[in-house]
Amino acid sequence: MAAAQAQIQSSPRRPTQVFEDRGQRLWRWLTFSPALAMMLALSVLPIANLFLTSFQNITWADGQQVRTWVGLTHYQALFSDSLFGAGISNTLIFAFGAVAGQMVLGFAMALLCTKIVRGRVLYRAIFILPILIPGIVIGAIWKLMLNFDFGLVNKALGLVGILPHDWLGSPETALFSVIVVDIWHWTPFCFLLFLAGLESLPQDVFEAARMDGAGAWQELIYVTLPLMIPTIVVTFAFRLVLAFKVFDEVYLLTSGGPGTSTEVISFTLYQRFFTEDKAGYGSAMSVTVIFLVSLLLVVALSARRRTGATS
Amino acid sequence: MTSTTRIPRRNVLKGVGMAAAASLVPGAFRPLYAASVAPITIVINQSPWFESFRKTVEVYEAETGNKVELDVNPFAGSLEKQRNSVRASAGQYDILIMNSGWFAEMYAGGFVEAITDIDPGFQLDPEVYTLGDTIYYDAADKTMTKAGKLMSMPVSPLIPMLYYRGDLYEEAGLSAPKTFAELEANAKKFHNPPGMYGIVQRGARGPHTVAYDFYPYLYGFGGGIFKDQSTGDYSVTLNSDQGREALDYYVRLAKEAGHPKTAASDQAEVIQAMVTGHTAHIMMVIAAWSQMDDPNKSAIVDKVEWAPTPSVEGFPTSPGLGHWLAGISKNVPDDRKRAAVEFLRWFQTKAAQLETAKAGGIPVHAAVYKEPIADERRYRWMKPLAEALPHAVNIYQFPEASEVISVLELGLNRAVAGEITTVDALNGMSDEIEKIMAGHAYKTGKLDPLK
Numbered sequence: 045m046a047a048a049q050a051q052i053q054s055s056p057r058r059p060t061q062v063f064e065d066r067g068q069r070l071w072r073w074l075t076f077s078p079a080l081a082m083m084l085a086l087s088v089l090p091i092a093n094l095f096l097t098s099f100q101n102i103t104w105a106d107g108q109q110v111r112t113w114v115g116l117t118h119y120q121a122l123f124s125d126s127l128f129g130a131g132i133s134n135t136l137i138f139a140f141g142a143v144a145g146q147m148v149l150g151f152a153m154a155l156l157c158t159k160i161v162r163g164r165v166l167y168r169a170i171f172i173l174p175i176l177i178p179g180i181v182i183g184a185i186w187k188l189m190l191n192f193d194f195g196l197v198n199k200a201l202g203l204v205g206i207l208p209h210d211w212l213g214s215p216e217t218a219l220f221s222v223i224v225v226d227i228w229h230w231t232p233f234c235f236l237l238f239l240a241g242l243e244s245l246p247q248d249v250f251e252a253a254r255m256d257g258a259g260a261w262q263e264l265i266y267v268t269l270p271l272m273i274p275t276i277v278v279t280f281a282f283r284l285v286l287a288f289k290v291f292d293e294v295y296l297l298t299s300g301g302p303g304t305s306t307e308v309i310s311f312t313l314y315q316r317f318f319t320e321d322k323a324g325y326g327s328a329m330s331v332t333v334i335f336l337v338s339l340l341l342v343v344a345l346s347a348r349r350r351t352g353a354t355s
Numbered sequence: 356m357t358s359t360t361r362i363p364r365r366n367v368l369k370g371v372g373m374a375a376a377a378s379l380v381p382g383a384f385r386p387l388y389a390a391s392v393a394p395i396t397i398v399i400n401q402s403p404w405f406e407s408f409r410k411t412v413e414v415y416e417a418e419t420g421n422k423v424e425l426d427v428n429p430f431a432g433s434l435e436k437q438r439n440s441v442r443a444s445a446g447q448y449d450i451l452i453m454n455s456g457w458f459a460e461m462y463a464g465g466f467v468e469a470i471t472d473i474d475p476g477f478q479l480d481p482e483v484y485t486l487g488d489t490i491y492y493d494a495a496d497k498t499m500t501k502a503g504k505l506m507s508m509p510v511s512p513l514i515p516m517l518y519y520r521g522d523l524y525e526e527a528g529l530s531a532p533k534t535f536a537e538l539e540a541n542a543k544k545f546h547n548p549p550g551m552y553g554i555v556q557r558g559a560r561g562p563h564t565v566a567y568d569f570y571p572y573l574y575g576f577g578g579g580i581f582k583d584q585s586t587g588d589y590s591v592t593l594n595s596d597q598g599r600e601a602l603d604y605y606v607r608l609a610k611e612a613g614h615p616k617t618a619a620s621d622q623a624e625v626i627q628a629m630v631t632g633h634t635a636h637i638m639m640v641i642a643a644w645s646q647m648d649d650p651n652k653s654a655i656v657d658k659v660e661w662a663p664t665p666s667v668e669g670f671p672t673s674p675g676l677g678h679w680l681a682g683i684s685k686n687v688p689d690d691r692k693r694a695a696v697e698f699l700r701w702f703q704t705k706a707a708q709l710e711t712a713k714a715g716g717i718p719v720h721a722a723v724y725k726e727p728i729a730d731e732r733r734y735r736w737m738k739p740l741a742e743a744l745p746h747a748v749n750i751y752q753f754p755e756a757s758e759v760i761s762v763l764e765l766g767l768n769r770a771v772a773g774e775i776t777t778v779d780a781l782n783g784m785s786d787e788i789e790k791i792m793a794g795h796a797y798k799t800g801k802l803d804p805l806k
Contacts, residue, residue: 104463104464104465105463107441127765212616212619213616213617213620213772214772215618218619299559299560300560301559301619301768302559302560302619302769303560303618303772303774303775304769305774315761318431319431
């Protein structure tokens with residue numbers, strides 16, 4: 045049988061078959077090429093243009109654009125840009141802090157939801173509510189909630205005798221406050237993915253564990269968590285990349301202040317590229333940010349591969 | 356976010372009707388200034404004075420039958436839209452309403468056409484404020500002096516004024532503070548948090564927030580950012596002894612008589628503190644005056660008085676210009692440019708400016724401040740404003756101003772928040788500004804660092 049298969053595989057193809065294969069390949073390329081061209085035009089070309097601009101200075105004279113080649117100057121300047129440094133470090137603190145909070149809370153909520161028998165749909169609807177609210181509304185809600193003079197948070201603390209605190213205006217708590225808002229906003233995203241993961245776990249494994257006398261805690265540690273690792277890794281990777289790109293919450297709540305305490309990289313980029321109109325330098329910063337986000341994605345995906353997660 | 360404001364047809368018809376009636380009764384109404392011209396689009400920001408501008412435009416439409424469309428945007432959004440429009444091959448906006456932070460960029464980039472190039476016969480009304488001659492630009496010398504061409508028309512001559520609680524001052528037997536020492540003493544006297552703060556300052560980091568709030572202090576103490584912009588000397592003098600005194604004072608005022616969240620307070624919050632009766636003083640652009648006496652917005656109707664911003668002995672009041680200018684885009688069709696000139700020709704008249712004042716705006720015509728309207732209680736801010744306007748300081752005369760503003764916003768905010776000392780803030784900002792100016796090939800330098 046094996047010899048027969050080997051013979052079939054090694055037998056030369058007929059000339060007409062080769063011709064048909066070529067024709068099919070050509071047809072495939074022909075039908076695929078419009079999509080490829082569109083993809084190139086929409087994603088690769090803008091990034092290539094961004095990359096090219098990162099080596100240039102752009103100024104305006106007599107209503108005309110003047111481009112000057114400056115080589116690696118903008119990339120070198122990044123190292124001495126204090127705002128860029130603060131942006132990177134705050135973004136890392138923000139991304140890991142917020143995502144960790146969202147993962148723990150999202151997992152706990154998903155677990156809770158799987159145990160609930162009555163009103164499950166209602167709970168689900170309530171849990172996912174924050175993710176449905178537009179970013180601008182979230183900014184307004186939390187700006188009011190955290191207001192020093194009449195915010196609900198300070199009012200509530202006042203009821204137990206705690207003095208009001210300037211949550212968004214104090215360098216010690218501003219970043220923490222923005223992280224809390226992000227956790228509130230994005231926990232439902234983790235909750236949804238975890239809920240889908242938990243509901244697709246094979247029930248026979250749990251039944252076997254229970255027959256072996258496993259308690260609820262042991263079931264969680266030795267059965268649920270190991271089975272959920274692929275989902276956890278994917279959720280973590282998604283959220284980390286999204287958290288790295290945070291902008292709206294920072295822009296609306298603190299504008300990067302006080303000082304640089306909530307300066308995140310997207311906001312720095314906005315300042316340099318748009319407010320200050322430094323297109324060349326802003327492009328160099330953009331290319332660097334794209335590189336960093338890609339790096340994060342590669343690390344997360346390789347971790348996913350190591351855990352044996354399937355797509 | 357953008358909203359497009361269209362003028363209701365009914366108002367236009369009403370206006371046309373009035374205009375028709377006026378033509379039948381000679382002398383009953385003022386003459387029509389503008390000819391029938393192409394419709395124009397104006398890009399503008401949503402500021403406290405916007406409503407008055409909108410109402411003034413309505414009057415223009417009613418009087419002339421000409422059409423004006425307003426594209427209304429947030430502050431930063433307006434700049435971005437203007438940049439996109441003027442850099443395109445064909446512009447979307449005929450008139451650009453430009454802030455003091457970016458009109459130099461528009462002049463120097465060659466995006467704005469001189470009004471007198473479009474209509475050589477255009478005459479600027481001699482009583483219109485030239486606001487540090489910022490309406491002129493000499494492209495060869497890159498300076499803003501009368502030797503240059505007429506590039507724009509003032510739309511809102513905004514400067515900060517001292518708003519103070521007249522009722523509290525009367526009770527305490529005090530008079531409006533003229534010096535910073537008097538302001539500090541009075542602010543401390545009224546400071547009784549959390550119900551009443553001596554002063555609420557605009558210390559947040561923003562597009563032009565804490566820096567704009569700080570200018571009257573900096574220049575009122577005799578300091579400045581550059582040595583002499585008018586002669587092209589951009590040596591940085593921010594970290595002078597006067598600069599230090601000003602910043603020390605600003606931070607001390609915030610700590611000892613100000614709001615605990617000064618480092619996070621923006622314009623809206625400062626105004627809110629005043630209208631809710633929680634502060635005795637604010638320094639704010641005069642455009643917010645109408646909110647003080649609006650019973651729907653204010654708990655302190657008729658209790659606020661205005662005065663020029665204080666200064667130290669020997670220096671005049673020195674408010675920083677935060678004004679708005681209307682320039683005509685170079686990349687729009689000629690008929691629309693001419694239509695834009697017609698609008699500006701009408702807008703600069705005393706009659707139009709009187710309408711602006713009645714609608715809650717700030718007139719750009721000096722004669723309006725001498726009219727009986729200035730004696731009315733509702734317009735009690737007009738005389739102090741007229742007193743302060745001649746002393747207004749044009750902070751930036753170069754197109755890269757936004758880079759310097761970013762440095763000031765960060766450095767000042769960090770000092771107010773207590774992240775760094777005032778000395779470190781001033782030295783750090785001076786270094787960065789000097790680097791920016793050198794990078795753009797301006798004649799620059801810096802002082803020895805403060806210790």
